[in-house]
Amino acid sequence: MRAYKIVFFAVALLFSMALTACSGSDQEANGSEKKEIKIGATAGPYSDQVTEGIKPYLEKKGYKVEVVEFNDYVQPNIALDKGSIDANVFQNELYMKEFAKSRNLDIVEVIKVPTAPIGIYSKKHKSIDEVEEGTTVATSNDPVNQARALIMLQQLGWITLKEGVDPTKASEKDIAKYNKKIVIKPLEPAQLPRALEDVDYSFINGNFAISSGLKLKDAVVLEKTPPHYMIGVTVRGKDKGAQFVKDIIEAYKSEEFKKLNEENEKYEGYVWPDWMK
Structure with a gap:
């Protein structure tokens, strides 16, 4: 009887450990516990915005943030789809939807950002x-x-x-x-x-x-620039509700980021999204 109890508790312990491991994997998969973020952007204003305003904010929240620069309008979405980066900021909503449709990608815009007009x-x-x-x-x-x-x-x-x-x-x-x-x-x-x-x-x-x-x-x-041509932050569809995405949005909506855009002369002439006005 004693041997039976030992076996029973051993099996129960292993089962519990397996559930914990699965739970941890699920959390990591849906991004709820993600603490390292790679954000892609085209070199220039949007990369600068991330480096100067978004990265510092997220790092204060305990994230490790890497900014990955691109020089075209194709690779940032390919990299996002493959998981090489976790978000990108370089494109307007119309371009994003057209690109996603033509490549069968599950990517979505989560917030519009201050935009340098054409x-x-x-x-x-x-x-x-x-x-x-x-x-x-x-x-x-x-x-x-x-x-x-x-x-x-x-x-x-x-x-x-x-x-x-x-x-x-x-x-x-x-x-x-x-x-x-x-x-x-x-x-x-x-x-x-x-x-x-x-x-x-x-x-x-x-x-x-x-x-x-x-x-x-x-x-x-x-x-x-009309709203549909405003630049936005894009993520994979499965990550839309993840905590790291919520924190990226929070960073863009922070007073620190707004102050950066108000006081830094290199952002003069940018078009602000409605939520920022």
Whole structure:
């Protein structure tokens, strides 16, 4: 009988240990106990925001934070999906949804952040009035950001888009009329600052403009950025409710982060999300 009790308690102990181990694994899997975070961002303003405002806040809460910089709009989402990073901040919601759909990724936006607007830059012209036949205009070749450029071109009166076109999905084939005889040159987003040497005007996303040494005030024209083009923090769908994600959101909503954006002159000209106003 005594031997039976010993065996029984031994089995019970092993079962209890197994449950504890499983519980710990489940907690780690859903991110509730995660204390090391890798946040991906494109080099420039969003990487700076994380390094200067988000990382210090999270480290005070006991996290170890690594900022991983990227130089394009593809790898940050691939890295997030593969688990190489835990969150990224570089893209607007429309781009994120389009990318996720085309690659069958489960990624979601959890908060919008102060955004450097897209702008028209030029090394050859000081205004948008210096347009003549053959004027070259570089735009992003990704569908979402090219649509933004085309809408701006229409607002400037340089082109007319077909009636009824979805402004978030406009492409060159939707141009009904060239009011100015411009030549549009689609390029990789990261190449747009370098194109300034070869074209008359270049539509450059804020992050690439700033990381290349340009300032927002240098733009000939800045976009009035609507909410759907605001940059957001993206995570894997399964992590949306995880504690580390809640803490990242808390860091962005902190007074420390707001103060950073108010007082640091390099963030002058950024568009603030509604929750921050």
